[in-house]
Amino acid sequence: MTLRELFQKNPNIIINTDIDGIISGILLVNYLGCRIVGFTNSKDTVWLADGYDDLYKHVYIDMFVTDNHAHCVDQHIVAVNDSHQQDIIQSGTKFSPQIDGNRIFTDWGFKYKYPFGTVQYIIATLESEGISISLPPLDTPVPNSDITIGDLIHRVDDAMKSSLYAYEENARKWWNWLLERSGHAQSIVDLVGYLDSIRERVEPDRNNRTTKEYREKLEKTVEGIKGATKKYSPRISPAGPETAVSRISSISTGISFPTSSTTSRPSEGCSTPRIC
Secondary structure (H helix, E strand, O other): OOHHHHHHHOOEEEEEOOHHHHHHHHHHHHHHOOEEEEEEOOOOOEEEOOOOOOOOOOEEEOOOOOOOOOOEEOOOOOEOOHHHHHHHHHHOOEEOHHHHOOOEOOHHHHHOOOOOOHHHHHHHHHHHOOOOOOOOOOOOEOOOOOOEHHHHHHHHHHHHHHHHHHOHHHHHHHHHHHHHHHOOOHHHHHHHHHHHHHHHHHHHHHHHOOHHHHHHHHHHHHHHHHHHHHHHHHHHOOOOHHHHHHHHHHHHHHHOOOOOOOOOOOOOOOOOOOOO
16 A cells, blocks of 8 residues: 555544654645644654544554554654564554665664654655655745754754764665655755755865864754754644644744644543543
């Protein structure tokens, strides 16, 4: 089953309330007509809109759910062993680069697991299914912040840090995987190009610096971007669904994606810490 087929059958999604979940949700609303019917804090609570009471009937975005009946699109879980991987695959309900790339919890498999966010995986997968994703210019400033859209997207799961210095070798392999998966789509090319532009900010000084000095400046540049993004993050990491709706609207405006008109709030009688 493709993502397009999955969401044609069931357009209702429950999204994680971090940056990755929110941007992924906005993409799916915009390109596949999905409807946000709930939120999860990926810890102990799921909030559902009125009329949507079945936890396992909707598709979880950026959140792995162990129940085989629950559909989810994420990148977090690496199977414990081959048997576990086969169980996940046979369920037919999990979509993940860790499955597509056959990453198992071994020394090699974990070291070289997919290191980016769900949003990059969704973009490449939709492109592979013939859905052209038009990202806004990645150097566009995000309103009320000191960051750009490219900074925000690459903040997801520390993709910028992993790509530029922390796990360069593995990141390079996975960017190539995303490029090939997408058919070298412009959206993925642009995401890679934005990372190159960060290197270019530091590159002019390279000939006048030692390798250590250059790397330190590169790390400082990335950490500065990360810090600026973190200042913005609390405004998009809601404690509950009421604030999530307004924050999704704010991000949507910034990256030119429309949002769902669905208003989500805790189901009656729902309270932390139990799953509702």
